[in-house]
Amino acid sequence: MNFFNKLFKSSEKLKEREIKNQKVSLSLDDSFVHNFIKLGGKFLYCLKKEDVTANIQNIIKENNWETISYKNKDLAKLISSIDIKTKSDFDKNIPFLTTCEHLISENGSILFSSKQIEDKRLSSLTNDFIVHATTSQIVKNMGDSLTGIRVKHKNNLPANISSIKNYGNKNEDSFMSYGNSNSKNLYLLLLEDL
Numbered sequence: 001m002n003f004f005n006k007l008f009k010s011s012e013k014l015k016e017r018e019i020k021n022q023k024v025s026l027s028l029d030d031s032f033v034h035n036f037i038k039l040g041g042k043f044l045y046c047l048k049k050e051d052v053t054a055n056i057q058n059i060i061k062e063n064n065w066e067t068i069s070y071k072n073k074d075l076a077k078l079i080s081s082i083d084i085k086t087k088s089d090f091d092k093n094i095p096f097l098t099t100c101e102h103l104i105s106e107n108g109s110i111l112f113s114s115k116q117i118e119d120k121r122l123s124s125l126t127n128d129f130i131v132h133a134t135t136s137q138i139v140k141n142m143g144d145s146l147t148g149i150r151v152k153h154k155n156n157l158p159a160n161i162s163s164i165k166n167y168g169n170k171n172e173d174s175f176m177s178y179g180n181s182n183s184k185n186l187y188l189l190l191l192e193d194l
Contacts, residue, residue, distance in 0.1 A: 028105040028138050033190075035108025040168035042187045049078065052132060052189050056097070057082050059130060059187050063095070068130075070097040071116065075132060090120060095128035101161075102145040103138045103190075109165035110188070111145050113158035122162050122184075129164070129186045134193040 026034060037043055044055045056079055060068065067085040070076055075097050079086065087094060101111045110131055117125065139145045142163075149158065166183035 032105040039108050044189050046191045067094050069094045096126050097130045106141040109163040111163045114160040115158045129184045132189045134191045
């Protein structure tokens with residue numbers, strides 16, 4: 001009798017171990033959101049443009065910001081209905097509203113280029129970022145992102161490609177962020193477009 005108990009218990013333990021060791025396969029967007037939040041990013045999902053505007057307004061209110069800066073003229077239209085002073089140039093003391101090139105699912109980072117941040121280093125920009133992105137900008141890894149940039153901007157490749165992958169006061173050493181102390185207080189407004 002004792003022999004059978006040991007046999008069945010060991011097979012149960014084996015099954016439990018197999019279940020624990022199974023890798024969970026998440027979709028690209030789920031994987032990105034999981035990694036982004038794990039790194040300390042603040043994530044807001046939006047179904048329509050009006051949700052984006054409402055969330056920007058709530059973020060501004062929550063942080064008591066009086067002014068916001070931007071470079072993208074489409075974003076200026078998006079926030080035109082919000083009662084806040086705007087500045088169309090970079091200012092280290094003012095929150096920055098921007099778009100991005102891609103969202104990297106593999107590690108939860110956000111990739112920018114000179115199309116968003118011009119020739120500025122991420123470390124020289126404000127600590128407060130609001131990033132407006134779409135679900136179609138989510139890619140698996142850095143290689144897919146760089147390929148996407150090459151395809152999208154084939155006649156005018158952007159320079160100054162940098163990523164933010166530290167949301168809060170954590171710093172991580174990485175070749176892609178070498179020289180950039182790029183830890184940011186970052187809000188991501190992800191608009192569903194697929």
